[in-house]
Amino acid sequence: MLKHFAVLGLIFSSIGVTDAHAGTKDTLVQVSVVNGKLEGATNPATKVTSFKGIPFAQPPVGNLRWQAPQPARNWTGVRPAHKFGANAMQKNVFGDMLFRSSGMSEDCLYLNVWTPNAASKEKLPVLVYFYGGGFVAGDGSESRYDGEAIATKGVVSVTVNYRLGIFGFFSHPELTAESPNHASGNCGLLDQQAALAWVRDNIAAFGGDPKRVTIAGESAGSISVCAQMASPLSRNLIAGAIGESGGMIAPTLPAIPLAKAEENGVNFSKSIGAASLSALRALADTDLLNKAAKPGAFNTSATIDGYFLPKSPAEIFAAGEQAQVPLLAGWNSTEIPYQAFTWGDAPTPENYKKKVGQQYGADSLRVLALYPGNTESEVIASATALASDRFIVYSTWKWIELHLQSSTQPVYRYVFEKPRPAMVPSMGNAQPGLAGGVVRNNGNATPSKLPPPMEGAAHAVEIEYAMGNLAGNKVYDWKKEDFQVSATMLDYFANFVKTGNPNGKGLPIWPVNKRGDKVWEMHINVKSEAVPEPHRDRYLFLDAKYAKQ
Numbered sequence: 001m002l003k004h005f006a007v008l009g010l011i012f013s014s015i016g017v018t019d020a021h022a023g024t025k026d027t028l029v030q031v032s033v034v035n036g037k038l039e040g041a042t043n044p045a046t047k048v049t050s051f052k053g054i055p056f057a058q059p060p061v062g063n064l065r066w067q068a069p070q071p072a073r074n075w076t077g078v079r080p081a082h083k084f085g086a087n088a089m090q091k092n093v094f095g096d097m098l099f100r101s102s103g104m105s106e107d108c109l110y111l112n113v114w115t116p117n118a119a120s121k122e123k124l125p126v127l128v129y130f131y132g133g134g135f136v137a138g139d140g141s142e143s144r145y146d147g148e149a150i151a152t153k154g155v156v157s158v159t160v161n162y163r164l165g166i167f168g169f170f171s172h173p174e175l176t177a178e179s180p181n182h183a184s185g186n187c188g189l190l191d192q193q194a195a196l197a198w199v200r201d202n203i204a205a206f207g208g209d210p211k212r213v214t215i216a217g218e219s220a221g222s223i224s225v226c227a228q229m230a231s232p233l234s235r236n237l238i239a240g241a242i243g244e245s246g247g248m249i250a251p252t253l254p255a256i257p258l259a260k261a262e263e264n265g266v267n268f269s270k271s272i273g274a275a276s277l278s279a280l281r282a283l284a285d286t287d288l289l290n291k292a293a294k295p296g297a298f299n300t301s302a303t304i305d306g307y308f309l310p311k312s313p314a315e316i317f318a319a320g321e322q323a324q325v326p327l328l329a330g331w332n333s334t335e336i337p338y339q340a341f342t343w344g345d346a347p348t349p350e351n352y353k354k355k356v357g358q359q360y361g362a363d364s365l366r367v368l369a370l371y372p373g374n375t376e377s378e379v380i381a382s383a384t385a386l387a388s389d390r391f392i393v394y395s396t397w398k399w400i401e402l403h404l405q406s407s408t409q410p411v412y413r414y415v416f417e418k419p420r421p422a423m424v425p426s427m428g429n430a431q432p433g434l435a436g437g438v439v440r441n442n443g444n445a446t447p448s449k450l451p452p453p454m455e456g457a458a459h460a461v462e463i464e465y466a467m468g469n470l471a472g473n474k475v476y477d478w479k480k481e482d483f484q485v486s487a488t489m490l491d492y493f494a495n496f497v498k499t500g501n502p503n504g505k506g507l508p509i510w511p512v513n514k515r516g517d518k519v520w521e522m523h524i525n526v527k528s529e530a531v532p533e534p535h536r537d538r539y540l541f542l543d544a545k546y547a548k549q
Helices: 002-009 173-178 187-206 220-230 258-271 277-282 285-293 313-318 349-370 376-406 462-466 480-499 536-547
Strands: 027-033 036-043 048-055 078-080 110-115 124-130 156-160 208-218 240-244 327-332 411-416 520-524 529-532
Touching: 027 048, 027 187, 110 187, 124 187, 124 220, 124 480, 156 187, 173 258, 173 277, 187 208, 187 220, 208 220, 208 480, 220 240, 220 313, 220 376, 240 376, 240 462, 240 480, 313 376, 327 376, 327 480, 349 376, 349 536, 376 411, 376 536, 462 480, 480 520
Parallel strands: 036 078, 124 156, 124 208, 208 240, 240 327, 327 411, 411 520
Antiparallel strands: 027 036, 036 048, 048 110, 110 156, 520 529
């Protein structure tokens, strides 16, 4: 399903984003990290200091292509940290991504820090955020991930770049043989782990506490959080975890066995006429990217490599071997539209029942009981729910459920429900796209023939709300209620980073989930409230289905 989602994203054009404090005169600040001195800039309006484009590993180029990240080299003098580093190699896949990076390059292993207490001795909690994009797109320079707003709450915030697609998730027998860990296929995840190690060793210089690091992410970033919790390399580097839509559990980008990953790598290398690892490394980065991006050429997935992932994340969580830390995770109310299940068919009861029969056979009656479709409106609601569950909701639910059953740590679950408002008038006939991007009417289609706007909160729309970054997105006509919801969600996140508990003064009570008790989920909207989980029967049904695969 994620592959379908990525393909749909290709039709979306980019949206405009801006720096929240463009044009202001910043104050320069210096700090010392392990590799040398950095110069950042303080925004006088917020008193938050940002350091951008900090190398946390050597450039993974030449013979370092497909190797685990190597420690960054030292530099002399003061290194300016005012501009974002390069974004990872990728195609323009999703319409809601507009980077402020210095360009695209294999030399992409940079991170960014926002701190309210640069160079102080105060030990503040830390948030490390991994971007989404299906492991094929994304960058830490996107304005929706900026850490300035949450830094004003007393949190040191970090965004991290990691390798993507063929550069980050390629496995091959020769790579496994040359690795001291006898593993290959997880360079992108190892980049994230290296960034966490960098944070452990350096974040005190920015006023952060290396023992109070919460990791967070959305979509592939959330899947990454699940993987980092599971990995023996990372689980002692984190004190908490936030997951927004996605866990590394089938059917959502599950990790595959090393032997299968190596087979995929060999098949890809043969298909492009590169018979050896040296030949693959000799390819120019853009050439390699273009070859891998051809339909069916390369499928991106993590690997059960015996090193970063000794077992599948689901097995690790089931055994209670994951990081034993508080978890806050959830999903959006309308992750993906009903068309992802019905495709070109009109949403009639007859078409819906036919599609369910094709997909579920002998289980059709059970599916229709769980996701009824007796009227057109009911079909749209149920097909949307079923498509969303199959796409990413179930994997998130399963991740939460496994941690709840194998941990004594507090677990908080949410459903984000606030839809984005209408676009600003200057967007003309454009409409929201399926991945949070924009579909423009360029004269080839009338507005009535464009996909109808989705109701509810679509995939990825919560990011700006959660991180307090609505103002950076100039496409939507944000209203007072949007900023109200953002303030609520930002406070929940900041409180969780600080204490492992999202609750705080002035916020609706968010009940904690503990093993053996009733499960609650917080519905985040203009009126946020906690309710007992309403659809456990759906997820138990899907759980039984996926367990057989």
